[in-house]
Amino acid sequence: MVVLEVKKLTKEFPGVIALKDVDFQLMKGEIHAVVGENGAGKSTLVKIISGVYPPTSGKIFINGKEMHFKSTREAFKYVGVVYQERELVPYFTGLQNLFLGYEIKMGFFLKERDMRFKAEQVMKKYGLSVDLDRLVSEMGSAEKTILTILKILFRNPAIMIFDEPTSSLSIKEARILLDLIKNLKKKGVSILYISHNIQEVLSIADRITVLRNGENVATLEREYATEQKIIKCMINKELREQYPKIPRKIGDELFRVENYSNDIYDFKNISFYIRKGEIVGFAGLVGSGRTELAKSIYTAVHPYRGKIFLDGKKLALRRTSDPIKNGIVMIPENRREEGLFLDFSVEKNLTLPHIHSLKKLFLISNTLSRFKALRVIKALNIKASNVYQQVKTLSGGNQQKVVIGKWLEKYAKLWIFDETTQGVDVESKTEIYIIMQRLANDGCGIWFISSDIRELTAIADRIYVMRNKEIVAEFSPPYDYEEILLKMLGGGKN
Amino acid sequence: MRSSISSNIIKYGTIIALFLIFLTFSIIIPGFANKTNLLNILKQIALLTIISEGFTMCLIVGELDLSFANVASLSSVVVAGLILKGVNPAFSILLALCVGAIFGIVNGLLITKVGILSLITTLATGIIAGGMVYFYTKGVSFYGEMPQSFLNLARGSFLGIPSLVIFMFIIVIFAHIFINRTVPGRHMEATGGNRLAARLSGINTDLYKILGMTFSSLGAALTGILLTARLGSANPEGASGFLMDGFATALLGMTVLTVGKPSPIGTFVGALLIGILNNGMTLLGSPYYVQDITKGVIIILAVTITSFQAKRLEGG
Numbered sequence: 001m002v003v004l005e006v007k008k009l010t011k012e013f014p015g016v017i018a019l020k021d022v023d024f025q026l027m028k029g030e031i032h033a034v035v036g037e038n039g040a041g042k043s044t045l046v047k048i049i050s051g052v053y054p055p056t057s058g059k060i061f062i063n064g065k066e067m068h069f070k071s072t073r074e075a076f077k078y079v080g081v082v083y084q085e086r087e088l089v090p091y092f093t094g095l096q097n098l099f100l101g102y103e104i105k106m107g108f109f110l111k112e113r114d115m116r117f118k119a120e121q122v123m124k125k126y127g128l129s130v131d132l133d134r135l136v137s138e139m140g141s142a143e144k145t146i147l148t149i150l151k152i153l154f155r156n157p158a159i160m161i162f163d164e165p166t167s168s169l170s171i172k173e174a175r176i177l178l179d180l181i182k183n184l185k186k187k188g189v190s191i192l193y194i195s196h197n198i199q200e201v202l203s204i205a206d207r208i209t210v211l212r213n214g215e216n217v218a219t220l221e222r223e224y225a226t227e228q229k230i231i232k233c234m235i236n237k238e239l240r241e242q243y244p245k246i247p248r249k250i251g252d253e254l255f256r257v258e259n260y261s262n263d264i265y266d267f268k269n270i271s272f273y274i275r276k277g278e279i280v281g282f283a284g285l286v287g288s289g290r291t292e293l294a295k296s297i298y299t300a301v302h303p304y305r306g307k308i309f310l311d312g313k314k315l316a317l318r319r320t321s322d323p324i325k326n327g328i329v330m331i332p333e334n335r336r337e338e339g340l341f342l343d344f345s346v347e348k349n350l351t352l353p354h355i356h357s358l359k360k361l362f363l364i365s366n367t368l369s370r371f372k373a374l375r376v377i378k379a380l381n382i383k384a385s386n387v388y389q390q391v392k393t394l395s396g397g398n399q400q401k402v403v404i405g406k407w408l409e410k411y412a413k414l415w416i417f418d419e420t421t422q423g424v425d426v427e428s429k430t431e432i433y434i435i436m437q438r439l440a441n442d443g444c445g446i447w448f449i450s451s452d453i454r455e456l457t458a459i460a461d462r463i464y465v466m467r468n469k470e471i472v473a474e475f476s477p478p479y480d481y482e483e484i485l486l487k488m489l490g491g492g493k494n
Numbered sequence: 495m496r497s498s499i500s501s502n503i504i505k506y507g508t509i510i511a512l513f514l515i516f517l518t519f520s521i522i523i524p525g526f527a528n529k530t531n532l533l534n535i536l537k538q539i540a541l542l543t544i545i546s547e548g549f550t551m552c553l554i555v556g557e558l559d560l561s562f563a564n565v566a567s568l569s570s571v572v573v574a575g576l577i578l579k580g581v582n583p584a585f586s587i588l589l590a591l592c593v594g595a596i597f598g599i600v601n602g603l604l605i606t607k608v609g610i611l612s613l614i615t616t617l618a619t620g621i622i623a624g625g626m627v628y629f630y631t632k633g634v635s636f637y638g639e640m641p642q643s644f645l646n647l648a649r650g651s652f653l654g655i656p657s658l659v660i661f662m663f664i665i666v667i668f669a670h671i672f673i674n675r676t677v678p679g680r681h682m683e684a685t686g687g688n689r690l691a692a693r694l695s696g697i698n699t700d701l702y703k704i705l706g707m708t709f710s711s712l713g714a715a716l717t718g719i720l721l722t723a724r725l726g727s728a729n730p731e732g733a734s735g736f737l738m739d740g741f742a743t744a745l746l747g748m749t750v751l752t753v754g755k756p757s758p759i760g761t762f763v764g765a766l767l768i769g770i771l772n773n774g775m776t777l778l779g780s781p782y783y784v785q786d787i788t789k790g791v792i793i794i795l796a797v798t799i800t801s802f803q804a805k806r807l808e809g810g
Contacts, residue, residue: 298694299693299694319698320693320696320698321696321697321698323696324695324696325696330694332691332694337688337690337691338688338690338691338694339691339694340688340691341684341687341688341691341692342687342688343687343752343754343755344683344684344687348680348683352680352684352695352697353695353696355677355680356677359677362676363671363675363676364674364675364676364677364680366675406695
C-alpha cells in the first residue's frame with residue numbers, strides 16, 4: 001500500500017531549481033532512504049512534504065488523498081519530522097516536553113497522571129523508554145532523540161521523516177538510533193530516511209532513491225543496491241570532471257604553527273605547516289576541533305602558547321583584526337550567520353573589507369565601489385541580476401562565492417576554507433575547487449577543512465587528520481581512503 | 495518577486511501614505527499648504543528629528559536606547575543652569591554635550607564590555623539621568639535672562655528659514671552621508687547587520703556599538719540644548735515626551751524604502767509624517783488624545799507592512 005506519493009514535484013528558488021519533476025513513493029511499513037550530495041535537493045524535498053514551503057508545481061498524496069499543506073501545523077497530522085536540531089525545551093522534564101502543545105487537561109488544569117499513563121502506553125507500544133522525570137538539559141543526545149521520536153509518535157502520523165539524524169551523534173549513539181528506527185519499522189511505521197551516508201543507508205533501507213541536482217535519478221531495491229552503484233548515480237560526471245585539477249608548483253613554506261596551545265579551546269601542542277601553492281586538507285569528525293583550531297587562530301583567541309609564522313615572520317596575534325592585517329582570511333562554515341550580511345546588497349558585501357581603498361577624500365566613492373564589485377562578480381562568475389541585489393535572494397552557491405569574493409584582491413596569503421562546499425550545488429562546488437586552485441597557483445596557501453573525504457582526497461596536496469582536538473595523522477597522495485577514515489574514527493577501536 | 499507592484503507598494507508605502515495625508519489636509523484645510531504653515535511644520539518636527547536621528551544611529555548598530563529622552567532633559571537643565579550662573583554660553587554648550595557623550599560611552603561600554611542587554615542598560619542609565627536632573631534642579635524649572643546669542647540658536651533665522659530647521663537639515667544630511675558614504679558609517683551598518691560576520695571581517699564591533707550609543711546620546715544632548723534655547727528656560731520634564739515620539743519616528747522610518755532597516759532618511763520621513771499629522775489634526779481642532787490614537791494606529795499599520803515583507807522574503 002502506498003502511504004506517500006509525490007508526483008512531478010518541482011521547486012524553484014530565485015536563481016536555482018532545487019527540485020525538478022521528482023516522482024517517488026513510500027510504501028506502508030517501509031524504510032525508504034533518500035540519498036544525494038549536499039545541494040541535491042534532499043532537504044528541500046523534506047521541507048515541501050512537511051509543509052515548510054509550498055511546491056512550485058506537482059502533487060503530494062498521503063494515503064491516496066491529495067494534500068495542499070499551507071503550514072507545518074497542517075502537515076503535523078500526517079508527517080512527523082525528526083530534525084537534526086531537536087526541538088526540546090531544556091528546562092522541562094521529559095513528560096512536559098512530550099505533551100508540550102498537546103497537554104491533556106481539564107479546564108485549565110493539567111492532568112498529569114493521565115499524561116504519564118498515556119506516555120507509558122505509547123512507550124510500551126513502540127518498545128522505547130525514556131526517563132519522564134529527568135530534565136532534558138540533563139539527558140544525553142540519544143535520550144533526547146528518543147524523546148523527539150516519541151513526541152512525534154504521539155500524533156500517530158502517517159509517515160515519519162528522519163533528516164540526517166546521525167550527523168551529530170557519536171558512532172555508538174548512531175548505532176542505537178539505527179536499531180531504533182528498524183524497530184519502528186517492525187511496528188508498522190512508514191519511514192523516510194534522508195542521509196548522505198551510503199553505508200548507513202545500505203544497513204537500514206528497503207529501497208533507496210538517489211537525488212542528483214534536484215532530480216530523481218534512480219530508485220533501487222536494497223538487494224540490487226551496492227555502494228558503487230549508488231555513488232555512480234549520485235555523481236553523474238566522471239570524478240575527474242567534478243574535481244578538475246589545475247597543475248601547480250608547490251613552493252616554500254608559508255605558514256607554520258609550532259606547539260600551539262590554547263586553554264580556552266583545549267588545544268595542546270599542535271604543530272603543522274602549509275606551503276605556498278599548497279592545498280592542505282583537514283579531515284575529521286564533527287567536534288574533532290578542526291573549525292575551532294582555525295577560528296582560534298583566525299580570531300586571535302588568546303592567551304595562547306606556541307609560535308605562529310607567516311612568510312617567515314613570527315606573528316603576535318592580539319586583536320581580532322590582526323590575522324587579517326597579516327594576510328590570513330577565512331571563509332567560515334556557516335555562511336549565513338558568519339560570512340554574509342544578508343540584508344545588504346552584493347556590492348556592500350563584496351566591498352566591506354576594501355572600503356578604505358575605495359575612498360575619495362573622506363567619502364566612499366560609489367563608482368569605485370561598483371567597479372570593484374563588478375570585477376569580483378565577473379571573476380567568480382557570481383550570478384546576480386545587479387550589484388544592488390540583496391544577498392539573501394541569491395542561491396547557496398552564489399552566496400558562498402560572495403563570501404569568497406569579498407577577500408579577493410586583499411592580497412591574502414593564507415586562505416582558510418571551512419566546509420565551503422557544504423549546501424552548495426554541484427556546479428558551484430566545482431567552481432569553488434577551481435577558485436581554490438587558482439589562489440594556490442598564485443602562491444597562496446590553502447587551509448581546507450572538509451568533512452567530505454572524497455573531495456579532500458581529490459583536491460588536497462596533503463591531509464591532516466584531527467581527532468579529539470589533536471592532529472593524529474598526516475597523509476600524502478596517493479591517499480588510502482579507508483586509512484583516513486580509520487584515523488578519523490580513532491583507529492577502528494570505537 | 496511575485497509581483498513588482500505589490501512589492502513597490504510596500505517599499506514606497508510610507509511615502510505614499512505621507513503624500514496622501516498631505517494631499518487630504520491640503521484640500522480640506524485652507525492655508526495648510528502655504529509657505530508659513532509648511533515652515534511651521536518643519537520647525538515643529540526639528541527637535542524630534544534631531545533626537546530621532548541620534549536614536550537611529552543606535553538602531554543601526556543593532557541596539558536600543560531608552561535613556562535618550564532623560565539625557566536630553568539633563569543636558570537641557572545643565573546648559574540652562576550654567577548659563578544662568580553666568581558661564582560662557584559656548585562653554586556651557588560644550589559641557590552639556592560632554593554630559594551626553596559620557597552617557598553614550600558608558601552605555602556602550604556596559605553593553606559591549608560587560609555584556610548587559612542594551613534595553614536593560616539604557617533603562618537603568620536613563621533612570622540615573624532622570625535622577626540627576628532632579629538632583630541638579632531640585633525639581634524646579636530654571637528661568638532667567640539668557641544671552642540673545644544663545645537664544646538665537648533656536649529662535650533666529652537665516653534667509654527666512656528658521657535656524658532650528660537649518661540645524662535639522664544639517665543633522666539629517668550629515669547622518670545620511672555618514673552612514674552611506676563613510677568608512678565608520680559602513681562599519682556601523684555592518685555591525686548591526688551581522689555582528690559575527692562583521693567581527694570575522696576584522697571589524698572592531700565593540701567600538702562601533704559604543705560609537706552608535708554615543709551618537710544617540712549626543713543627539714539627545716544637542717536636542718536638550720536647543721530645547722532650552724527655544725524656550726529660554728529649562729524644566730526637569732522638558733524632554734521626556736521625546737521618548738515615545740522618538741521611537742515612533744524611528745520605527746516609521748524603518749518602513750521607508752529598505753524595509754526593516756533603520757536609516758537616517760527613513761527617520762526623517764517618519765518625523766515628517768508625524769509632524770504633518772499633528773499639525774493638520776491640530777488645525778482641524780481635534781483633541782490631543784485623538785491625535786495620539788491616530789499616531790498609534792499608523793505605527794501599527796506601518797510595522798504590519800514591514801513584518802509582512804519580512805515574512806515574504808523568508809518564505810523564499
